[in-house]
Amino acid sequence: MGPGPADVHPRVLAALARPTIGHLDPAFSAMMEELKGLLRYALRTDNPLTMPVSAPGSAGMETCFVNLVEPGDKVVVCINGVFGARMRENVLRAGGEPVVVEDPWGRAVDPQKVEDALKAHPDARLIAFVHAETSTGACSDARTLAQLAHAHDCLTIVDAVTSLGGTPLEVDAWGIDAVYAGSQKCLSCTPGLAPVSFGERALGKVKARQRPVRSWFMDLNLVLGYWQASDGRSGRRSYHHTPPVNALYALHEALVMLAEEGIEAAWQRHRANHLALRAGLEVLGLELAVPEPERLPQLNAVAVPGGIDEAAVRTRLLETYNLEIGAGLGALAGKVWRIGLMGWSSRADNILLCLGALGSVLNDMGHTADTGAALSAALSASA
């Protein structure tokens, strides 16, 4: 129940262990086509270029930047946590010029600051921001930020690693040009793959590049020859790299499960379980660190009470209850715990385990907490 990896569903683990077949086998091509359709469903997009990058979410991020940023491109980068800072680093490596908009860790990106930056830099080509900051639990208003981008003729790159499947995300309706996620977090799949989706405008920029993409492995012009042609309409697939066949079985299964539940039902479940956890935490005397309208339901940053050794609490939870919760990072190090309720981990039994274990450990450390009442409050909230 940390910031990830979240629990992987047994159905996904079973899919992972299916016999490996060749990546050029007709049966594998058929599965790839289904997988792309399922990803479009999860991302709420019709983008033909929607596919999993054969590497972790960080490589999904790099795929977006290395393809869309040309040397000299000015990119507005919003930083309100670890992953915004990493975006800035990606812009630099791609030869771009970052224009940084900073917000406090634990808060959403402020659209006003973004608008000011766009007015001050009318030559900016792109805006990049993190929808759901895994390092803080804050959710930014992706729809408003994308509108601002388009009003200033910029493309958007959006990090949806932690939002996908847990929080409303509307790639087409909000006009997001390029988005990347991870196979983990709210998809309940194993880590290692990075779903990405590029809209027509973004793809146009990639195809119109003056200089080749700096990465061979992540060059969409090459990757496309493999992933796009597999529908049989666009001709023969060209070999690019050997994809992680079994990991793709697992992602396929996780997305089938998401479609069975329904994406809106999944968003609702994450929200309901967040409210139940919050009710219990309040009774334990614990406060959420992110202001209510900016909170992510799937990642709860909890303020560490004064006088408590936060690392000792986490160690006790792991050793006594086999329960992992996350530490704070950067500006929030030592100040918060991060409790994940992501994907299959977002369940009633986990909430009771977490509240019971946390209440018990805190009581042992001298922080008076009525654990029983906290469990009751959580049960009432979810009823």
Add this chain to the structure above:
Amino acid sequence: MGPGPADVHPRVLAALARPTIGHLDPAFSAMMEELKGLLRYALRTDNPLTMPVSAPGSAGMETCFVNLVEPGDKVVVCINGVFGARMRENVLRAGGEPVVVEDPWGRAVDPQKVEDALKAHPDARLIAFVHAETSTGACSDARTLAQLAHAHDCLTIVDAVTSLGGTPLEVDAWGIDAVYAGSQKCLSCTPGLAPVSFGERALGKVKARQRPVRSWFMDLNLVLGYWQASDGRSGRRSYHHTPPVNALYALHEALVMLAEEGIEAAWQRHRANHLALRAGLEVLGLELAVPEPERLPQLNAVAVPGGIDEAAVRTRLLETYNLEIGAGLGALAGKVWRIGLMGWSSRADNILLCLGALGSVLNDMGHTADTGAALSAALSASA
């Protein structure tokens, strides 16, 4: 029985399906340390920087080039198949200047040509070549090429994707500076990870770079903070990316199996099974396309007999016998089949299946072949 993915061993598939734990969990760190030790055993090296890149073999290639090649560096690239050509592309993307040494597809790299190139380009900094060309089945003399490199003060980058575990490879004894492989092929693991190893001189070049590595995801200076520190001696591990936890379980298991068999015994098994297959192919009237001293035991390029539709043969093998063999690529397209005997696929029962199925299909197509005699020859050769 194509050029890969080869069959994945059931023990590896079972390991893959173990419950996912956190990548910062102490139990995971312990497994990582074991994995690094097992990789050193398989690569015959003591290099501390020996680890799996969290992406397929192609990303292992890019990790070597993007870290070792600085803009303007001259790199001698040996091309005798698909993967040498890809190395050249990697040099260009990293801003380097390739000096190409070409040899015919299906032949080893000619050391004399390499020496001539080194003499003509005394400012070359690196030499890159493929040890075992998956696209043709040719094995180059890595020891001699590494000696030449050092005599001309160059570092070596060696592609060992198909050689690792199937053919003698001595990273330290031969003085290879940087090497990459894949988790698939002769390791019998699922595709998706790329073992790499860097010696002291190579690491020195990475650390002395004037300009940052062009990739954030593959920058060894960052990756090291995660993989190197996990031995507990070098202090706390710093978060870089979330690795593919379950894929690492699988690679660990595959390497445990290799250590149980013994690396020299594995080389010997690949050699013996190659000789058995060859004996059977000869009786079927089929010739190997690569000259004997340059042949890889784990990947057999077989010349397609005149008048035979090679694609129809492969389709029949797949549909009737559920057997996949590979097509020729590039200069060898339409001229050869590629029969893999890699890792767990390198077994007596597979040889009989392949010879029996191939003999039967060829007979149906009017190429007279004594299938029974071919099977007998294979059995005698392996006795």
